[in-house]
Amino acid sequence: MPYLSRALALLATSLLILSTEFASGQPQAMLHSWNDRPAKQAIIDFVGAVCDTKGPDYVLPAERIAVFDNDGTLWSEKPIYFQFLFLRDRLQTQLNKHPQWRQTQPFQAALESDWKTFFSSEHTWFPVLHAAYAETSTEEISRIVKQWIATTKHPHLPRYYTELTFQPMLELLTYLQAHGFKNYIVSGGDIEFMRPWMAEVYGIPPERIVGSFFPTQLESSGGTAKLKRHFKPYFFNNGPNKPVAIERHIGRRPLAAFGNSDGDLQMLEWVAAGPGKRLCLFVHHTDEEREWAYDEGLSDGLKKARHKGWVVADMKRDWKVVFPFELPPPAKAR
Amino acid sequence: MPYLSRALALLATSLLILSTEFASGQPQAMLHSWNDRPAKQAIIDFVGAVCDTKGPDYVLPAERIAVFDNDGTLWSEKPIYFQFLFLRDRLQTQLNKHPQWRQTQPFQAALESDWKTFFSSEHTWFPVLHAAYAETSTEEISRIVKQWIATTKHPHLPRYYTELTFQPMLELLTYLQAHGFKNYIVSGGDIEFMRPWMAEVYGIPPERIVGSFFPTQLESSGGTAKLKRHFKPYFFNNGPNKPVAIERHIGRRPLAAFGNSDGDLQMLEWVAAGPGKRLCLFVHHTDEEREWAYDEGLSDGLKKARHKGWVVADMKRDWKVVFPFELPPPAKAR
Secondary structure, three states: HHHHHHHHHHHHHHHHHHHHHHHOOOOOHHHOOOOOOOOHHHHHHHHHHOOOOOOOOOOOOOOOOEEEOEEEEEOOOOOOOHHHHHHHHHHHHHOOOOHHHHHOHHHHHOOOHHHHOOOOOOHHHHHHHHHOOOOOOOHHHHHHHHHHHEEEOOOOOOHHHHEEOOOHHHHHHHHHHHHEEEEEEEEEEEHHHHHHHHHHHHOOOOOEEEEEOEEEEEEEOEEEEEEEOOOOOOOHHHHHHHHHHHHHHOOOOOEEEEEHHHHHHHHHHHHHHOOOEEEEEEEOOOOOOOOOOOOOOOOOHHHHHHHHOOEEHHHHHOOOOOOHOOOOOOOOOO | HHHHHHHHHHHHHHHHHHHHHHHHHHHHHOOOOEEOOOOHHHHHHHHHHOOOOOOOOOOOOHHHHHOOEEEEOOOOOOOHHHHHHHHHHHHHHOOOOOOOHOOOOOOOHOOOOOOOHHHOHHHHHHHHHHHHHOOHHHHHHHHHHHHHHHHOOOOOOOOOOOHOOOOHHHHHHHHHHHHOOOEEEEEEEHHHHHHHHHHHHHHHOHEEEEEEEEEEEEEEEEEEEEEEEEEOOOOOOOOOOOHHHHHOOOOOOOHHHHHHEHHHHHHHHHOOOOOOEEEEEEEEOOOOOOOEEEOOOOOHHHHHHHOOOOOEEEEHHHOOOHHHHHHOOOOOOO
C-alpha cells in the first residue's frame, strides 16, 4: 500500500511541523547554536520575509533555492581540503600499478602531503584528480568514498571528517528546508567525492550537488556501456564558474548563497543581483581555539560584504558551538 | 505563519492521497487514457514492484527517478521539432538587425521552413540556435519563449503547441509522481526553450530539465555580471550524450526511461543496465488519424526493444485518446 504509507508519512510531517511551531513558540529555535546577534537575526528576517504570504517579499516555495559552498562553509578545510586527503590515500592504494608516481610531480607532492608544492599551480593538480577516478566506474568510486569517509580520521584531530561539519550550518540547512527551501551544494569539490555521503550528512541528495567534474563519454564494450572520464576540459566549479553551473544545473537564480572565500564571491554576487529579498552570507573563520582562524582566501569577499551589507558570520562570536560533538548530550528520559 | 500553512498544505496532500486510494479502489485509475493492454500492465507492475515495501524490488522513494525524452515522447514533433518553429519566428524578429540571414545558410532555410536543407548536417544548424539566444539574458529568453508558446499555433492544426502533449503520458507523469518518483526531462531540446513552460505543462521544474546547451561564461561590465553564451562546444543532449548528462546532472541511475527514437536508445540502455526492476518504454507513432504514423528515427531502438522485452506503446492501440482536447468535457454538477 504505497499510497497509504506515503499519506501517513506526509501526515506525520504535517504534525511534526505543527508541533515544532507550537511547542517551540518560535521556529527560529531551530537555530539554537547561533548567538542572538545580527547574523542570526538577518537569517530569520530573510526567511520570514520570503515566507510571509501577505508581505511584499513573498516567494513561492518552488522558487526558494539556497546554494551552499562546502569546504570552509559547511565543514572545515584545514590543513587542506579534505578531498585532497582522500586523493592522497587513493593514490597510495594505486602505487603498485603506478610506482613512477613516487618520483613524478604533482603525484609525489600529494603522496608526501607537500601541499605547498602541490598547489603551486592550479593546472598541476588536475592530473591527480583525474588519476584518482580515471579507471573507476561511478558505482565503484561511490563505494570507495563511502568507505573512506566512514573509517578515516582527520590527520590532527581524533575526529572523522563528517564530525567536522559546522553545527550552526547544519541547523541552517534544516531551518531553510523546513521553510520550503531546496538546498543545493555548489562547491569546487568533485561530484564523485561529494555525492556518496552528502545525503546522509547534509540531507542533500546527489541531484542537488553541483561540483567540479571531468567530461565523460559513453563507450560500449562487450555489450555493456560505461562512462569513461576524459582529462580535458575539467570543469572547475569555482569563482566565476559557480554562476555558470547554477544556471546550467538549477535554471533559476537562488535566493540565498553561503560561502567562505573569494571563490564564492561571484556566486554571492549572482544571487544578490536578483530582484527582491536576498540573503548572502560569508562564514568567517575567526576561532583559533575551537576551529581555525585565518583570512587567507577571503579578501575581496570581505570588502564586498561590508560594502554591500551582506552577512558575515563570525565563528567566534556568532556560534555557540562549532562542531556537533560540542553539544551537550541529550537529557535522559526520567 | 509559514509553518502553519505548510503543515496544512501537507495535511491536505495526505488526505488527497488517502482519498484517491480509497475512492478509486485502484490507483492505476490514474492511467485512464491507457487501454487495458500489456503496455499499461507493464507500467503498473513496475510501479507496484518498486513501491512494495515487502517485495524484493522495493526502492526507497529518494531513488525513484524517471527520465523522459520530450519531442515525440511527451508532445508531437511534426512537421518538425517545435523548437525550430520557435527559432524560425525568433530569427524573423531579428531580421532588421541581421538582413544578411535572408541569403545565408542555414538561416535562409530556417526562415523559409525548408527543413530538409536545414537538417542536411547536424553542425549546420547549431549557428541558428546560437543566434537565437546569443545576445539575450536567461530572463529575457524565458519571457520571449513564454509569450511565444502562449500565443502561437501549430502550422497545420488549430492548436497551441502545449495542447499537442500526449494525454496518456501526462497521466503517466502524474502516476509516477504520486508514487514518489521524481520526473526529469532529458531531451535534445535547448534548456532555454524548455524551462520556461514545462513546470506548468508537465509539473517538472527547471532544475529537473536536462537538455542541450551552449557553454556560458560570466562577464562583468558596468557593475553587473551577465552569463554570455559562447558558440562552442555546444552540448547536444542526444544519443550517447544522454547518459553523460544524466550522470552529471542527476548523479544516480534512473529506474525508468521513456523515449521515442534511436536518439533515446542509449538512455534506455543506460537505465536498463542498472540492477533490480527497470522500466524502458518507447512511444511508437502508429496513428495517422489522431496524430502521425512514422517509423523514421526509430529503427535500432525498436529492434532492441523487441529483443530485450522493453515496452512499446503503440499509440493507435494503447491509447484511448492522444491529446487532452479529445477527452470528454467533465460532467456537470447537478
